[in-house]
Amino acid sequence: MLAEIITIGDEILIGQIVDTNSAWMAKQLNSIGVSVKQITSVSDDETHILQALADAEKRAEIILITGGLGPTKDDITKKTLAKYFGMGFRRDEGALEMVTSIFKKYNRPLLDINMQQADVPDGCEVIVNRNGTAPCMWFEQNDKIFVSMPGVPYEMMYLVDDEILPRITSRFKLPSIVHKTILTANIGESFLAKEIEDIEDNLPAHIKLAYLPKLGQVRLRLSAKGENETNLKAEVDEYANQIIAKVKKFVVIDDDVPLEKAIIDIMKKQSLTLSTAESCTGGYIAHLITQHPGCSSVYWGGAVAYAYELKESILGVKESTLTKFGAVSEETVTEMAEGAVRQFKTDYSIAVSGIAGPDGGTEDKPVGTVWIAISSKNKTVAKVFNFSNKRIQNIERSAASALMMLLNLLREDQHNE
Amino acid sequence: MLAEIITIGDEILIGQIVDTNSAWMAKQLNSIGVSVKQITSVSDDETHILQALADAEKRAEIILITGGLGPTKDDITKKTLAKYFGMGFRRDEGALEMVTSIFKKYNRPLLDINMQQADVPDGCEVIVNRNGTAPCMWFEQNDKIFVSMPGVPYEMMYLVDDEILPRITSRFKLPSIVHKTILTANIGESFLAKEIEDIEDNLPAHIKLAYLPKLGQVRLRLSAKGENETNLKAEVDEYANQIIAKVKKFVVIDDDVPLEKAIIDIMKKQSLTLSTAESCTGGYIAHLITQHPGCSSVYWGGAVAYAYELKESILGVKESTLTKFGAVSEETVTEMAEGAVRQFKTDYSIAVSGIAGPDGGTEDKPVGTVWIAISSKNKTVAKVFNFSNKRIQNIERSAASALMMLLNLLREDQHNE
Numbered sequence: 001m002l003a004e005i006i007t008i009g010d011e012i013l014i015g016q017i018v019d020t021n022s023a024w025m026a027k028q029l030n031s032i033g034v035s036v037k038q039i040t041s042v043s044d045d046e047t048h049i050l051q052a053l054a055d056a057e058k059r060a061e062i063i064l065i066t067g068g069l070g071p072t073k074d075d076i077t078k079k080t081l082a083k084y085f086g087m088g089f090r091r092d093e094g095a096l097e098m099v100t101s102i103f104k105k106y107n108r109p110l111l112d113i114n115m116q117q118a119d120v121p122d123g124c125e126v127i128v129n130r131n132g133t134a135p136c137m138w139f140e141q142n143d144k145i146f147v148s149m150p151g152v153p154y155e156m157m158y159l160v161d162d163e164i165l166p167r168i169t170s171r172f173k174l175p176s177i178v179h180k181t182i183l184t185a186n187i188g189e190s191f192l193a194k195e196i197e198d199i200e201d202n203l204p205a206h207i208k209l210a211y212l213p214k215l216g217q218v219r220l221r222l223s224a225k226g227e228n229e230t231n232l233k234a235e236v237d238e239y240a241n242q243i244i245a246k247v248k249k250f251v252v253i254d255d256d257v258p259l260e261k262a263i264i265d266i267m268k269k270q271s272l273t274l275s276t277a278e279s280c281t282g283g284y285i286a287h288l289i290t291q292h293p294g295c296s297s298v299y300w301g302g303a304v305a306y307a308y309e310l311k312e313s314i315l316g317v318k319e320s321t322l323t324k325f326g327a328v329s330e331e332t333v334t335e336m337a338e339g340a341v342r343q344f345k346t347d348y349s350i351a352v353s354g355i356a357g358p359d360g361g362t363e364d365k366p367v368g369t370v371w372i373a374i375s376s377k378n379k380t381v382a383k384v385f386n387f388s389n390k391r392i393q394n395i396e397r398s399a400a401s402a403l404m405m406l407l408n409l410l411r412e413d414q415h416n417e
Numbered sequence: 418m419l420a421e422i423i424t425i426g427d428e429i430l431i432g433q434i435v436d437t438n439s440a441w442m443a444k445q446l447n448s449i450g451v452s453v454k455q456i457t458s459v460s461d462d463e464t465h466i467l468q469a470l471a472d473a474e475k476r477a478e479i480i481l482i483t484g485g486l487g488p489t490k491d492d493i494t495k496k497t498l499a500k501y502f503g504m505g506f507r508r509d510e511g512a513l514e515m516v517t518s519i520f521k522k523y524n525r526p527l528l529d530i531n532m533q534q535a536d537v538p539d540g541c542e543v544i545v546n547r548n549g550t551a552p553c554m555w556f557e558q559n560d561k562i563f564v565s566m567p568g569v570p571y572e573m574m575y576l577v578d579d580e581i582l583p584r585i586t587s588r589f590k591l592p593s594i595v596h597k598t599i600l601t602a603n604i605g606e607s608f609l610a611k612e613i614e615d616i617e618d619n620l621p622a623h624i625k626l627a628y629l630p631k632l633g634q635v636r637l638r639l640s641a642k643g644e645n646e647t648n649l650k651a652e653v654d655e656y657a658n659q660i661i662a663k664v665k666k667f668v669v670i671d672d673d674v675p676l677e678k679a680i681i682d683i684m685k686k687q688s689l690t691l692s693t694a695e696s697c698t699g700g701y702i703a704h705l706i707t708q709h710p711g712c713s714s715v716y717w718g719g720a721v722a723y724a725y726e727l728k729e730s731i732l733g734v735k736e737s738t739l740t741k742f743g744a745v746s747e748e749t750v751t752e753m754a755e756g757a758v759r760q761f762k763t764d765y766s767i768a769v770s771g772i773a774g775p776d777g778g779t780e781d782k783p784v785g786t787v788w789i790a791i792s793s794k795n796k797t798v799a800k801v802f803n804f805s806n807k808r809i810q811n812i813e814r815s816a817a818s819a820l821m822m823l824l825n826l827l828r829e830d831q832h833n834e
Contacts, residue, residue, distance in 0.1 A: 011629050013453045014596065015444025016638065016673070020435050022458070027432025036430045037465070039458040041439070044627075048454070055472075071607045072628040073617065114607050152630070154810050179431065190488045190531050200490065210461075211489040212428050213569070221433065256433065276700075276721065282707025283693075283700030286721040290699025293775055293808055300724035303731070304693065304703040307717035310761060314720070314731055344727060358710055391710055393571050 001174055003029050004056040005039045008049060008067040008077050009151060012041045021066050021156055028160055033174030034062060035225070044068055049080045057144050062168065064160075067151035069134035071113045078137075081148055082121035085139055090122040091115075095135040098128050127163045131155045136163065176229035180236045181256035182220040182243060185404055189213045192220070192247060199242050207239060215400035217252070217259060252407065259403045260288045266410060267298045267348070274406075275344035276302030277315050277336040277351040279327060280370060285350055285399045300346050305336065315339035328353050328365050330373075330382045337375035337382075348410070349375045350402045354385075356394045368394055372402045374409045381409060418591055420446050421473040422456045425466060425484035425494050426568060429458045438483050438573055445577055450591030451479060452642070461485055466497045474561050479585065481577075484568035486551035488530045495538065495554075498565055502556055504538035511545050512537065512552040519550055541565075544580045548572045553580065593646035597653045598673035599637040599660060602821055606630045609637070609664060616659050624656060632817035634669070634676060669824060676820045677705045683827060684715045684765070691823075692761035693719030694732050694753040696744060697771040697787060702816045717763050722753065732756035745770050745782050747790075747799045754792035754799070765827070766792045767819045771802075773811045787815045791822045798826060 005025055011017045019041055026036045037060050042048045049068075056063045068077030082089060096118035103110045117133045120126055127136040134150040136159045147164055149156045168174075184192060189211050193200070200209050206226055212219040222239055224232045244251050253262040267274060276286050276299075283304045289295050303314040308327065311317040316339040317332055325331040333353045340349035354370025361367035368387035373380055385401055387394045422442055428434045436458055443453045454477050459465045466485075473480045485494030499506060513535035520527045534550045537543055544553040551567040553576045564581055566573045585591075601609060606628050610617070617626050623643055629636040639656055641649045661668050670679040684691060693703050693716075700721045706712050720731040725744065728734040733756040734749055742748040750770045757766035771787025778784035785804035790797055802818055804811045 010625070010627055010640070011638070012440070012456065013443055014447045014640070015440040015442070015453075016596075016598075016629065016636075018435065018437050018440040019456075023429070023432040023435040025432070026430055030431045036432075037460070038469075039429065039436075041456040043454070052455075070628060070630065072610045074625065074627045108605065108608070111607050111611055113610065154805065154807065157807070179433075181433075188525065190528050191525070193489045193530065194528055208427070208491065210427055210491045211487060212433070213487065219433075221428070223427070223431070275727075278700075278703075280707075282712075283695075283703025283719075283721065284707075286695075286700025287704045290697075290701075290721070290723065290773075291809060291812070293773075296723050301721045301727040301731075302700075303720055304700065304707070304718045306707065306713050310692075310718040313760065314718075343730065356707075356710075388571065390571065390574070392708060395708070 001034050001062065001172055002037045002060040003034045003062040003064060004037050004060040006052050006056060006063060006065045007039070007041045007151065008044060008065065010043045010074070013043045021151065021153055024153070024157065025064055025160060028165060030177055030179075032165055032169050033177050034168065035177065044074055044076050046076060046080050046083070049077065050084055053084050053146070057142070061144055063144065063146045064164070065146065065148045066156055069148065069150045071117055071133070077148060078121065081137065081139065081146070085121060085123060085141060087121035087123045089119045092118050092120050092126045092135060094128050095120065095126050098130070098135070099133045102133055127159065129155055129159060131158055175225055175227060176232055178224045178229065178232040178236050179256065180222045180240045180254070182240060182254050183217060183252040183257070183259065183262060184220065184247060184250040185217045185252050185259070185407065187218065187247070187250040189218050192218055192250070195247050196243050199239060199246065203239065207236065215397060216404055217400070219256070221256070258288070259400065259407070261292045263403060263407055263410070264289065264292060264295050264298050270414070272298065272348060273346040274299050275340045275346040275349045277340040277349060278302065278304050279306060279311070279336070279353040280356040281352045281395050281398050281402070282306065284395050285352065285402060288399060300344055302340060302344065302349075311336060314343065316343060326365070328355055328369055328371055330371055330384070333371040333373040334380050334382050337373035337380055341375045341377065347376060348406065350406055351375070352398050352402055354394065354398060356391045357389050358391055370394065370398045372398065372405055374402070374405045376409060376413060379409070381405065418451050418479065418589055419454045419477040420451045420479040420481060421454050421477040423469050423473060423480060423482045424456070424458045424568065425461060425482065427460045427491070430460045438568060438570055441570070441574065442481055442577060445582060447594055447596075449582055449586050450594050451585065452594065461491055461493055463493060463497050463500070466494065467501055470501050470563070474559070478561055480561065480563045481581070482563065482565045483573055486565065486567045488534055488550070494565060498554065498556065498563070499538035502538060502540060502558060504540045506536045507539040509535050509537050509543045509552060512543050515545050515547065515552070516550045544576065546572055546576060548575055592642055592644060593649055595641045595646065595649040595653050596673065597639045597657045597671070599657060599671050600634060600669040600674070600676065600679060601637065601664060601667040602634045602669050602676070602824065604635065604664070604667040606635050609635055609667070612664050613660050616656065616663065620656065624653065632814055633821055634817070636673070638673070675705070676817065676824070678709045680820060680824055680827070681706065681709060681712050681715050687831070689715065689765060690763040691716050692757045692763040692766045694757040694766060694768040695719065695721050696723060696728070696753070696769060697773040698769045698812050698815050698819070699723065701812050702767055702769065702819060705816060717761055719757060719761065719766075728753060731760065733760060743782070745772055745786055745788055747788055747801070750788035750790040751797050751799050754790035754797055758792045758794065764793060765823065767823055768792070769815050769819055771811065771815060773808045774806050775808055785811055787811065789815065789819045789822055791819070791826045793826065793830060796826070798822065
């Protein structure tokens, strides 16, 4: 079964927002055996939305649509859907009740345009949105299903999880789609491909292998589609094991998780604790780690030591070190890492100090110069990196490099035990 | 002039990655006067890519394509482009030189499949990619331009900024597109619309108004397209000023910046300093702030105090407070905020302590319970929120609410001076 996703809104086409809804919906659809054929973003323009709907209807059986359902004049999705299906409008009692109760909850007067949120094309089925005033609308035409949802992520997420997916799974007999991801590090994409060439060449037609390189890591993804989930899983696992056996020393984890999550899991198994001491990454590493439920048994916390004063007071970096070598130096980052282990009483720490840019570089230390140190009770390793002049990327690349260094030290320590 | 963006890769269609490239490219194109008509994501499937290219060619003059240019077998964009344009292959000397030099730099042996990165469809112009081994390819057909770029964000970004945009601007006479965004807070979308109804109804046809609600904030965006940039700017500013005059007390800033950036700018003007004390947001607020260049004169840093021990040792929260009231309580979050102001010697602080979930809730304090405190030297305000059971959203909503509370306290303090 094929699906398409259409996201509507000028803000996407002018790059004011990143469309994160599509990836989330695609993942959920995939998990129940529905393949997404295309994701299309179009502006709040009637002709173009009509065309996108017609194109999607030709290619897919299920079309999920988000956006353009607000109460204001720039939102035209509802009117356009009514036109597409040749429907008039009716006021939906359930939707009106929800709008009324939301305004009551926040003690706000109900305006005419809010009540109009409950007006829907008369041939659609309304699915009540418990988290907002725009109702979700389910249309059927020529055996195709169209679902229109608000673009607000958490409203859309509840609707998809609680309403849309259950309806799809109960109605259709869906195939199974099985993915298995192996996270590798310290090896380039092409070398990896060469190492596992024999395995790749012998994959059956219904199993695909993909390479996803990112920031010094490469994810290998095996994807299989078929009738019997148990058999597919066994088959995919078999090929995954062949690959793992072939490139064992580069494998971080055989799961589709970010590097920091793999590290947390490794440390949790060994009852190890971690803290952070961040300057130029400004809390980004802490944020990466704390996104993941259950991190608190490993990660105790840390400092975002932007100012000199905080590097001294929280982390115990010596004033003389800062004065003599500067904040971006091997000496400072080493003291930051060792200070974190000492002050926060953790087994390991990550410290980062660099010039994220775009300003603040010098001839000696241009923008993109980043010192990273990893400390354990026995040892501190420090390394300098020369990244680019783009701030956000420098932050991301610093974080990825720091996590890689931590992983490598953990492995080395484990090996030495 | 219209453009379309096509992003290629199964990883997008199965939701393994979020396509951030498109928004970035759309913004850059917009800035030089090119409107993006559609963004399309398709899988690594020849037939589908060919169809997407043909569809885009019908609608737009410029088609930017990213992804599918890696050296491994799953990447088929280059072959598919050659087929689309009916071209054979040639080895490009400039591209080969770049591949060779990159492998030399990292001291890695050059494999056959790496050299094949320099094979390109023979009718395209190669634009050397200085940051990776996949060359950028420029095709022209029927007065339409197609540019194929690698999907690795920082490789693509350099190519667009340094190569693609300059070529487009020097070749075409482009219209001006002017956007002006007004960030508002503490007012709902529909109330805002009612307040400025008269202004909206009198907008000329070439100026559009859009409402972008997100986490308690609403962005109003005026967009104008025309010949003369100076005139457009003046016109848009005039309408923006009318709107600002009408809803003054809800306006945070008349610029398209995130809330934290607006706050940094307000604090910088008043020479105020800020620190953070984060538990459940785990460094996310620090990260939001430190994304922005120049934040360091305002933001000194802070603590990510996940463990009880760190709440005590870094922030000076009393053990008895933690034991008696728990980490998620008015008492603890107040001590965290006041501890940050005291220990980090800043004018203001933000403190957050809550249960982000999905586990860890109790009957009294279910998942989504978050206490936030803002402290200045004179005053601490604390407030409890009841969010959802989704971890990432709880972190984001906590951060947005904390920033709103800080903004409101800053305004109150300014008013009282």
